[in-house]
Amino acid sequence: MVNRIILSTLTGSFILFSSIFLTVACTDGKSKEKEASTKALALPVHVVERTDAVTVKDYLGTIEGKVNVEVRPQVEGLLQEIYVDEGAYVQKGQKLFKVDPSTYQENLNNMVATEHVAQAKLKNAQLEMDRLKPLVANEVISDVRLAAAQAEYQVAKATLDQAAAAVRTAQISKDFTIITAPVSGYIGRIPKRVGNLVTKGDKEPLTYLSDIKEVYVYFAMNESDFLYFSKAQARKDSAEGRQYNQHHKLTFPEVTLVLADGEAYEKKGLVDAVNGQVDRATGAISLRATFSNKDNILRSGSSGTLKISEVREDVLQIPQVSTTQLQDKTFVFVVDSTNRAKRRNITIAGQSKDKYIVSDGIHSGDRVILSGFDKLTDGSLIMPVAQSN
Numbered sequence: 001m002v003n004r005i006i007l008s009t010l011t012g013s014f015i016l017f018s019s020i021f022l023t024v025a026c027t028d029g030k031s032k033e034k035e036a037s038t039k040a041l042a043l044p045v046h047v048v049e050r051t052d053a054v055t056v057k058d059y060l061g062t063i064e065g066k067v068n069v070e071v072r073p074q075v076e077g078l079l080q081e082i083y084v085d086e087g088a089y090v091q092k093g094q095k096l097f098k099v100d101p102s103t104y105q106e107n108l109n110n111m112v113a114t115e116h117v118a119q120a121k122l123k124n125a126q127l128e129m130d131r132l133k134p135l136v137a138n139e140v141i142s143d144v145r146l147a148a149a150q151a152e153y154q155v156a157k158a159t160l161d162q163a164a165a166a167v168r169t170a171q172i173s174k175d176f177t178i179i180t181a182p183v184s185g186y187i188g189r190i191p192k193r194v195g196n197l198v199t200k201g202d203k204e205p206l207t208y209l210s211d212i213k214e215v216y217v218y219f220a221m222n223e224s225d226f227l228y229f230s231k232a233q234a235r236k237d238s239a240e241g242r243q244y245n246q247h248h249k250l251t252f253p254e255v256t257l258v259l260a261d262g263e264a265y266e267k268k269g270l271v272d273a274v275n276g277q278v279d280r281a282t283g284a285i286s287l288r289a290t291f292s293n294k295d296n297i298l299r300s301g302s303s304g305t306l307k308i309s310e311v312r313e314d315v316l317q318i319p320q321v322s323t324t325q326l327q328d329k330t331f332v333f334v335v336d337s338t339n340r341a342k343r344r345n346i347t348i349a350g351q352s353k354d355k356y357i358v359s360d361g362i363h364s365g366d367r368v369i370l371s372g373f374d375k376l377t378d379g380s381l382i383m384p385v386a387q388s389n
Contacts, residue, residue, distance in 0.1 A: 039381055040339070040381040040382060040383040041372060041375055041376070041381065041382055041383060042382075042383040042385055043369050043370070043371060043372045043376075043382055043384070044369070044370040044371060044385045044386075044387045045335055045367040045368060045384040045385065046318065046319055046367070046368050046387050047365065047366070047386070048316055048317075048358075048363070048364055048365065048366045049316075049317075049364060049365075050314050050315065050316055051314075051315070052311060052312065052313050053311070053312045053315050053317055053350070053355070054310070054311055054352055054353075055309070055310045055312055055350045055351060055352050055357065056307050056308070057225060057307070057309075058305050059219040059220065059221060059305070059306045059307075059308065060303065060306075061217040061218060061219035061257070061303065061305070062217070062218050062219075062301075062302075063215050063216070063217050063298050063299065063301070063303065063304060064210075064215065064216050064217075064218065064300050064301075065186075065210030065211050065212040065215055065216075065299075065300040066211055066212070066213070066214040066216060066290075067183050067185060067209075067210065067211035068209075068210045068211075068300055069182055069183055069185070069208065069209045069210075070205040071096060071181075071205055071206045072200065072202070072205045072206060073097070073099060073176070073179060073199065073200060073206060074173075074176040074179075074200060075099055075104065075173055075176045075200070076099075076197070076198065076200065077099040077103065077104075078195060078196070078197055078198075079097060079098075079099060079100075079192055079193070079196050079198050080099060080100045080194065081098035081194065082096075082097055082190065082192075082193075082194060083095045083096055083097065084096050084187050086188065086189055086190050086207075087186060087187060089184075089185070089187075090181045090184065090186075090187060090209070091184050092181055092183050092184045093181060094180060095178055095179075095180055096179050096180060096181055096207070097178075097179040097206055098177060098178055098179070099176075099177040099178075100177070101174055101177040104173045104174040104176075104177055107170045107173065107174075108171055108174050111166040111167040111169075111170040112167055112170075114163045114166065114167075115166070115167050117163070118156065118159045118160035118162070118163040118164075119160055119163075121156045121160075122156040122159070124156070125149070125152045125155075126153060128149045128152065128153075129146070129149040129152075129153050132145055132146045132149050133146060179206065182209065183209060183211055184211060185209045185211035185212065186209070186211075186212060186299075187207055187208075187209060188207050188208035188209070188210065188300070188301075189207065190206065191204050191206075191207075192206055208300065210299075210300040212293050212298060212299060213292075213293060213294060214291065214292055214293060215290070215291050215293045215300070216289070216290055217257060217269065217288070217289045217290075217304065218286065218288050219286075219288075219289070219306050220282070220284040220285065220286050220287070221285055221287055222283060222284050222285075223278055223283050223285065225310075228310060229250055229252060229310075233250050233251055250271075250274060252270070252271035252308065253309050254269065254270065255268065255269045255270070255289050255306050255307065255308050256268060256307040257269060257298075257304045257305070257306055257307075258304055258305040258307060259304050260303065260304065265291065265297070265298070265304070267291055267292050267293075268291075269289040269290055269291040269306075270289060270290055271287055271288070271289045272288060272289070273287065273288040274286075274287050289306060312350065312352070312357060315349075315350075315357050315358075316357070316358045316359075316362060316364065317352060317356065317357055318332065318346075318355060318356055318358055318368055319354060319355055319356075319368075319370060320351075320354055320355060320356055321370055322368045322369065322370050323346070324373055329345055330345070330346050330348055330356075331343050331344065331345055332344055332362065333368065333373065333376055334362065334367060334368055334369075335368075335382050339381060339383065339384060340379050340380065340381060340382065341369060341376050341377075341378065341379065341380040341382050342378060342379070343378050344361050344362065345361055346358050346360065346361030346362055347359045347360040367384060369382065
């Protein structure tokens, strides 16, 4: 009887101990699970996909009028008159400057007098030749005298031609003392003033004359970008059934000009000229874009930034906010299959609006973390919160 009571007591104690152990074990398991869940960081993630991207490349350009002419004197002398002001619009043939003509007028007068002397000598030679002709015909004198007179006549005629040419040259020089506009356009800066000496060899022109109804914007593009447009043109020609010829003019998209104040010029431009060679020193090729300028907003000598769009097909893109910078490297945090954050170094190949185009470091389907980098370390447990693309 005593043995039965002892056995019953031991059995009850074992059952009670087992129950307590299981209760503690379950509680401890739930606590650890809850603790693990609490440690996981709930952060937004972006799933990387391959898509087409539109990138905008910037190129610094200089603006010049379609007609941009240096106005220089053709004669030397003191500047006597300035008929126009800087910035004025002038018509072709309009008077701009006057050089003191007195020296050239005197030279012209001298050449005219020399011409008159030559005319008189020619007339005398003609008279002498006419006088000798009947005498030779009647054998009064030998024909040698007539031949000499004829030679004198030819010399006098040549001298007159020479004098007439000198008169025309002197007249041209005198006419050059009035400097007129070679084309219609706007007057640039005028560095000289009345009374200054002007010569053909001056380093600076008297002024510049620009026709800016249309303007050229010259810029340079690196070889890589140029090859992109060349290949794009080849693909387009192939799709349309044409054979691509590298000597044909490339078709570029319309370009936007951003002015010095940061605002975009309202009219689009067209790239209509490409240099035939790549600069070996810089590895760049020069191009020219043409813009209409009927409102005269653009002026020669100013600068701007040209923006040209490129379409990159089937590329990997990630939001810029998902990246961090360390020295000269760019990193992202990628969530692996166990929901652990792994830091990766990536290579950026371009920018499309608020996204980076990535050429190396991530793959399609990867999940990149968008925020909370100050809380992250390599290997942190993440609770991904999907964000729409």
